[in-house]
Amino acid sequence: MFVYPKTYDIIVIGGGHAGVEAALASARMGCQTLLLTINLDTIAQMSCNPAIGGLAKGHLAREIDAMGGAMGIATDMTGLQFRMLNTKKGPSVWAPRAQCDKKAYQFFLKWLCERQEGLDCKQGQAMKLLIRDGTVHGVETELGVQYHAKAVIVTTGTFLRGLMHIGMNKLSGGRLGEAAAVGLTASLKELGMEISRLKTGTPPRLNRRTIDFSKTTVQPGDEPVPYFTYWLEDLFHVEQFTPENHPSRSHRYPPGSILERNGGQMACYITYTTPRTAEIIRANLHKSPLYSGVIEGIGPRYCPSIEDKIVKFPDKERQQLFLEPEGIATDEIYVNGFSTSLPFEVQIEMVRSIVGCENAEIMRPAYAVEYDAVNPMQLHPSLETKVCRNLYLAGQINGTSGYEEAAAQGLMAGINAARRLQGRDPIILKRNEAYIGVLIDDLITKGAPEPYRMFTSRAEYRLLLRQDNADLRLSELAYQIGLLPERNYRRFAAKRDLIQKELLRLNSVRQGSVTLAQILKRPEMTYAKLPHKDESLPPDVAYQVEISIKYEGYIERQEAEVERFKNLEDKQIPPWLDYQTIPNLRPEARQKLLKIRPVTVGQAARISGVSPADISLILVWMKRGQGTTTPH
Missing domain, CATH: 3.50.50.60 (FAD/NAD(P)-binding domain)
Incomplete structure (x- = not known):
């Protein structure tokens, strides 16, 4: 030693x-x-x-960035392609994604x-x-x-x-x-x-030069680039952005980034399995460690293997796959949606049954872990x-x-x-x-x-937890605990102040009998179309102003809901509380509470098997105070 x-x-x-x-x-x-x-x-x-981001995962990545973490900056400097997903739906489920x-x-x-x-x-x-x-x-x-x-x-x-x-x-x-x-x-x-x-599990990696991309559908990246980090000034080496030099207007790429070195974004491609793919898989299920009982571990329900997809959805004629590059200095292609643990010789057959991959060569086999x-x-x-x-x-x-x-x-x-x-x-x-x-x-x-x-459906307050406002939610805290540099805090504070200032202006300036804010609430209206808009407003500030006004009623309802439950969320369960001594707790609730030891009443209420009646008993017992052994 x-x-x-x-x-x-x-x-x-x-x-x-x-x-x-x-x-x-x-x-x-x-x-x-x-x-x-x-x-x-x-x-x-x-x-x-x-790849970084995607549905709900993009929200996490932007929160990490807002808190002073490294994931967003690393993604923006090394991303090959950037897209904003779910833009046909409401802003709470928009999500950035980047292929890196x-x-x-x-x-x-x-x-x-x-x-x-x-x-x-x-x-x-x-x-x-x-x-x-x-x-x-x-x-x-x-x-x-x-x-x-x-x-x-x-x-x-x-x-x-x-x-x-x-x-x-x-x-x-x-x-x-x-x-x-x-x-x-x-x-x-x-x-x-x-x-x-x-x-x-993970899918095989294929040699780009052996794929016929003419049989696939090109999936380009978004322009302007939906970057992850809130601190773009650092990436572009500028003191501040103006509406004229902002990346959302000029389509510039960060100096030294993969986008700059590659001269733009790389394409991904959409393809499909065929009936032949399903035949091969069904004929070889006995060789799958997943279906033969060799694998003991429980797999992710929402990221199934291709074997699972074929078995569980037998009537589906084809499965959508994505062919995605792994880098500018490699020919390896990731087959998104084709995770498997079947033998290597079976993988070769399976891959060559995919549209466009009839002559594809596997560089790395798929496997489960x-x-x-x-x-x-x-x-x-x-x-x-x-x-x-x-x-x-x-x-x-x-x-x-x-x-x-x-x-x-x-x-x-x-x-x-x-x-x-x-x-x-x-x-x-x-x-x-x-x-x-x-x-x-x-x-x-x-x-x-x-x-x-993570899924957006797991968040009951998802309209408040949008990917676009993570800095407004978390950057003040990040600065207070010493993770956010002073220069970035100043930029954040300036942005926050601009948003508040413009919201006040739009609610006070009238055009005829209505305020500018009321005009902006109209479904067809955007900030860019707004009469008497502030031309000097940065695009990200204008977007926050537009969201705040258009969704004001929905946001207020969620904030009111937060307040209603705030009492339970803030109510700490004292360490002296002994669940063994609380009479009439159901056995399942007592067992779960003893095991998990929730910190707040709100957390206790979310435990599976703990009913509202159990929570009421806990609240009564807390009110009676330490030392109580029998109900009065």
Whole structure:
């Protein structure tokens, strides 16, 4: 055993999307941080589709950016194609999505981590957590090196006892070609953490030169580019944007970005499976580890394999697929929607039954991967474990799927670990404040019996939680806790003030018998068409003004709903409350409450199996006060 001579404040285990955001956040908040990962060359590697955003996931990515995280900036600098999804629907479900250059994204974040003051990046596999008196104080690697710290954040992704399946072949690893993390599960079990097995999968990668794209439908990117970051001035190296030089008007690309280097956006392509695809799959289901019982882990319901699609939707003649580039310096094409774990020889047949892929060559086979995850109901809202002080978990180890869900948890774990060491209260985002709040509340309240994916339908206040207003919701907080730089806070504050100023003006200036705000409420009216509009108003400010006025009634109703439930959400359940002594609680409710230990009455009310009658009993018992053993 060798004790490393430098002691850290925080150690982050794992260099994926959760680990990167956790490490950057804690270091930026003044904590000496170690990012310990199995392979330094794969920091922020995009194991599956090199894409960021999409439905609801785009909301998470923009919230991470508004909070001072790195995902949005990395996406904008390395994106190959950008689109805003769902624009035919209301603004609450609009969602940005970007196809990224896989290697550029990875190395951009590696570069960012290596240059972050207060952050060390080291290669090594953590084998054991060092625990003393119920508090974590470091980790030990496979080389017997001990790194000591005051807090540890575990972000192991799919690597915790990772096992990959291609047909009946089993390969140990968290990603094809990379070793699994084999030691930490034992440490977590010793602490009393409940461990389950989950599963995810990825499709094959094809050689671009062997695909006949003339048989497919081109899917171009949007212009102007719907960038992710709110801090575009930093990307374009300007002090501020004016309506004349704003990217939304000029279509400029950030200097040094993939878009600039490539001279514009790359196309994606839409294609389809054929009846022949279904025939091949049905004839080989017995070779699928998913259907033969070899895979024990539970897979994501909302990201099914192509086998699942064919079996569960037998009447559907074809399945839509997307052929998406993985980078400007590679010919690899990602087949979105074609995840499978069938044998390699079957994959070749399947791929060549796809329209346009009749002669396609597979560069990397598809596979499924099983991995260990914990029961997230054993976490506090801060993402600290209930079984060990100063130990935090974030990412897929908590039962989620997706880069954005992982990064959001990593950011909050990094923030809260740093605040714990600074003697400050944790930052707990509420369900009406952020999709991040919805995500974490869902995990710690309902658990993750299957891989959790974010959807807009999970957010009951989604009109308030739009992707376009994440900065207005979260950037003030980010500045207060030390994550948002002063220059960006000044830009945010100026934007916020401009919005308020213009709203006041439109509500006070009249044209005839109506105000300009009343004119803007008309369905056919936009800010650009508005008489007496402010020509100097930046496009993003004008958009916020338009949304605020057009949806004023709906927004006010949701805000009133938030207020109605605010009493329950803010009412803390005192630590002295003993659910065992409360009479008439239903057995299921008592069991769930004892296990989850909700922090607020609002959280208790969301637990499956806890009824309104149970909540009433809890409120009565809280009112009676500590020391009450029998009802009066």
